[in-house]
Amino acid sequence: MNGSFFYYSHCYINKSLGNKMLLLVLLVLSVSTLASETCPHECYYEAETVCNRYNDPVKCKLSPTSNSAVVCCHLTADEISNVLSSPYNFTKTKIQQLHLRNVTAKTFKIEWLNQWRPCSLAVTDGHIDEVKGQFPKTARSPCLNFSSNAILRFDNASLKYVRDLEKLDLSNNSLSHIPSMRLGINLTLDISENKALQYDNLIDTMKRYNITFVNANKTTCLLLLDTSTWLNKTESVSLTEVEHYYELKKNCTLENCSCEAYRWDFIRPEATLTMMVDCSGKQLTALPSPLPANTIALNISNNNITSLDAIRDDPSYGNLRELYADHNHIEGILPLLDSTKFIGSFVALSLRYNKLKTVPMHFLSNIFDRNDNFRYLNLGQNKLECDCNAAKVLKLSMWATVTSYK
Numbered sequence: 001m002n003g004s005f006f007y008y009s010h011c012y013i014n015k016s017l018g019n020k021m022l023l024l025v026l027l028v029l030s031v032s033t034l035a036s037e038t039c040p041h042e043c044y045y046e047a048e049t050v051c052n053r054y055n056d057p058v059k060c061k062l063s064p065t066s067n068s069a070v071v072c073c074h075l076t077a078d079e080i081s082n083v084l085s086s087p088y089n090f091t092k093t094k095i096q097q098l099h100l101r102n103v104t105a106k107t108f109k110i111e112w113l114n115q116w117r118p119c120s121l122a123v124t125d126g127h128i129d130e131v132k133g134q135f136p137k138t139a140r141s142p143c144l145n146f147s148s149n150a151i152l153r154f155d156n157a158s159l160k161y162v163r164d165l166e167k168l169d170l171s172n173n174s175l176s177h178i179p180s181m182r183l184g185i186n187l188t189l190d191i192s193e194n195k196a197l198q199y200d201n202l203i204d205t206m207k208r209y210n211i212t213f214v215n216a217n218k219t220t221c222l223l224l225l226d227t228s229t230w231l232n233k234t235e236s237v238s239l240t241e242v243e244h245y246y247e248l249k250k251n252c253t254l255e256n257c258s259c260e261a262y263r264w265d266f267i268r269p270e271a272t273l274t275m276m277v278d279c280s281g282k283q284l285t286a287l288p289s290p291l292p293a294n295t296i297a298l299n300i301s302n303n304n305i306t307s308l309d310a311i312r313d314d315p316s317y318g319n320l321r322e323l324y325a326d327h328n329h330i331e332g333i334l335p336l337l338d339s340t341k342f343i344g345s346f347v348a349l350s351l352r353y354n355k356l357k358t359v360p361m362h363f364l365s366n367i368f369d370r371n372d373n374f375r376y377l378n379l380g381q382n383k384l385e386c387d388c389n390a391a392k393v394l395k396l397s398m399w400a401t402v403t404s405y406k
């Protein structure tokens with residue numbers, strides 16, 4: 001009801017300027033109505049064809065399809081402040097939808113919009129390095145669109161007070177961070193085609209707000225892999241993988257252990273992120289269990305572990321291919337021999353500084369007779385009883401590092 005009343009008053013003002021008293025009353029009513037309930041929810045933007053040529057002095061015009069929408073085109077930093085603050089033959093605060101197309105400015109300042117109160121604001125298809133400043137506490141904007149400007153930075157506090165934000169389009173920019181918003185909002189977010197988006201920031205955003213992603217399959221972020229080795233590298237990870245990885249991490253409830261993305265597993269049909277579980281130096285006396293799904297690497301060095309039985313007995317160890325267990329009290333590797341999966345597929349096994357006494361011959365020859373795999377084995381600093389056959393086998397692989405003390 002308030003909505004139609006507003007529209008009535010709007011037409012009335014345009015067509016009849018007779019009764020000033022009534023006009024004033026209606027104006028006050030319409031402004032307060034606008035501020036509360038009449039914000040349209042649609043996002044507004046115009047195609048390039050609506051714009052005048054970039055050298056035309058007339059930059060802004062009413063939309064050809066709506067008299068509450070304005071589009072301004074080809075504004076540079078020098079012009080924009082003047083153009084947006086000039087007087088027009090419409091009332092700016094009554095313009096509900098504003099599209100600034102092809103703005104060229106190093107810094108886009110939110111304060112440029114001070115005289116405007118658009119419900120839908122689109123600033124698109126331009127060249128902007130950063131967006132600075134904060135929408136005022138009175139801002140009610142169901143739709144904000146900053147798509148395709150090559151934006152590098154968006155003031156984290158910009159959108160903090162925007163009430164009623166429903167749709168936010170930041171697609172096709174170069175953002176590493178999504179700005180923060182009012183807590184608890186339901187948001188439709190398009191953050192696709194931002195190649196520098198950081199994993200931590202994306203996850204924080206997903207935790208803080210209830211987000212429905214648009215163009216989810218074109219949404220990626222950068223994730224740091226292999227942090228536990230010298231191989232640190234960031235990789236672009238799809239939203240689907242991000243959600244999967246986040247759940248894997250959430251499922252990792254092992255006390256005293258950290259679970260991190262490790263590397264891609266290309267063996268499965270679709271590349272999958274695998275995990276490294278690190279429980280080193282935590283006074284553990286037994287192997288941690290259960291390992292999160294997709295764990296291929298486990299570091300349990302510097303603990304008081306005596307037995308590797310779990311690798312054979314615990315199904316969650318089924319994907320394990322790298323075990324780092326230096327500085328423990330492990331006495332034998334027989335359980336590993338029964339666990340054919342690990343022995344058949346491991347790429348690294350490090351058991352330095354343990355209490356191993358013998359290493360069965362067939363174990364070593366099994367490993368090094370196969371030359372299909374890069375394998376790392378280090379049994380150094382154990383009181384191994386060496387035998388000559390073993391020594392011969394070991395020469396077969398230049399990658400193997402097997403040190404033994406007589």
Ligand SMILES: *[C@@H]1O[C@H](CO)[C@@H](O)[C@H](O)[C@H]1NC(C)=O
Pocket residue numbers: 043044045122124125145146147148167168169
């Ligand atoms: C934002 O603007 C772009 C034009 O650059 C348009 O393609 C997109 O649909 C707009 N987003 C929304 C939510 O309207």
Ligand SMILES: *[C@@H]1O[C@H](CO)[C@@H](O)[C@H](O)[C@H]1NC(C)=O
Pocket residue numbers: 054074075076102104
């Ligand atoms: C954008 O505006 C600039 C000047 O402000 C102009 O040089 C450029 O051609 C415009 N781009 C398009 C696609 O119109």
Ligand SMILES: *[C@@H]1O[C@H](CO)[C@@H](O)[C@H](O)[C@H]1NC(C)=O
Pocket residue numbers: 089
């Ligand atoms: C003022 O508005 C009328 C229609 O409402 C339009 O035809 C005219 O071009 C406008 N003038 C300016 C300077 O924008």
Ligand SMILES: *[C@@H]1O[C@H](CO)[C@@H](O)[C@H](O)[C@H]1NC(C)=O
Pocket residue numbers: 148149150172
């Ligand atoms: C993305 O932005 C670039 C400029 O930053 C533009 O050339 C390209 O057309 C945009 N892509 C889409 C799909 O809008």
Ligand SMILES: *[C@@H]1O[C@H](CO)[C@@H](O)[C@H](O)[C@H]1NC(C)=O
Pocket residue numbers: 156177179180
């Ligand atoms: C943005 O602000 C929120 C809280 O308002 C904070 O938690 C977050 O770390 C900030 N992000 C950046 C990139 O500064």
Ligand SMILES: *[C@@H]1O[C@H](CO)[C@@H](O)[C@H](O)[C@H]1NC(C)=O
Pocket residue numbers: 184185186210
């Ligand atoms: C989010 O959506 C749910 C379900 O539609 C609704 O109950 C809740 O109030 C909404 N939250 C906000 C902040 O609008």
Ligand SMILES: *[C@@H]1O[C@H](CO)[C@@H](O)[C@H](O)[C@H]1NC(C)=O
Pocket residue numbers: 186187210211212
């Ligand atoms: C999240 O938002 C969607 C769409 O607005 C809504 O259907 C859903 O109920 C919301 N969930 C919560 C927990 O608010």
Ligand SMILES: *[C@@H]1O[C@H](CO)[C@@H](O)[C@H](O)[C@H]1NC(C)=O
Pocket residue numbers: 217218
């Ligand atoms: C992305 O998703 C949309 C709709 O879900 C689908 O139509 C489109 O084919 C997908 N694109 C790719 C590259 O998977």
Ligand SMILES: *[C@@H]1O[C@H](CO)[C@@H](O)[C@H](O)[C@H]1NC(C)=O
Pocket residue numbers: 224226227229230231232
């Ligand atoms: C790898 O990344 C981790 C986590 O950011 C960091 O602590 C470590 O120093 C990095 N290592 C190298 C060699 O850059």
Ligand SMILES: *[C@@H]1O[C@H](CO)[C@@H](O)[C@H](O)[C@H]1NC(C)=O
Pocket residue numbers: 244247248251293
């Ligand atoms: C996380 O744990 C739940 C409950 O155990 C399970 O249903 C889900 O598949 C697990 N998620 C992943 C990604 O392994």
Ligand SMILES: *[C@@H]1O[C@H](CO)[C@@H](O)[C@H](O)[C@H]1NC(C)=O
Pocket residue numbers: 255256282283284
């Ligand atoms: C985790 O570490 C704390 C402090 O070192 C220790 O008290 C606790 O027993 C450990 N938990 C497990 C499951 O080993």
Ligand SMILES: *[C@@H]1O[C@H](CO)[C@@H](O)[C@H](O)[C@H]1NC(C)=O
Pocket residue numbers: 283284285303304
């Ligand atoms: C672990 O072993 C060290 C000696 O190697 C000992 O001092 C420590 O008390 C042991 N801790 C546990 C929890 O068994």
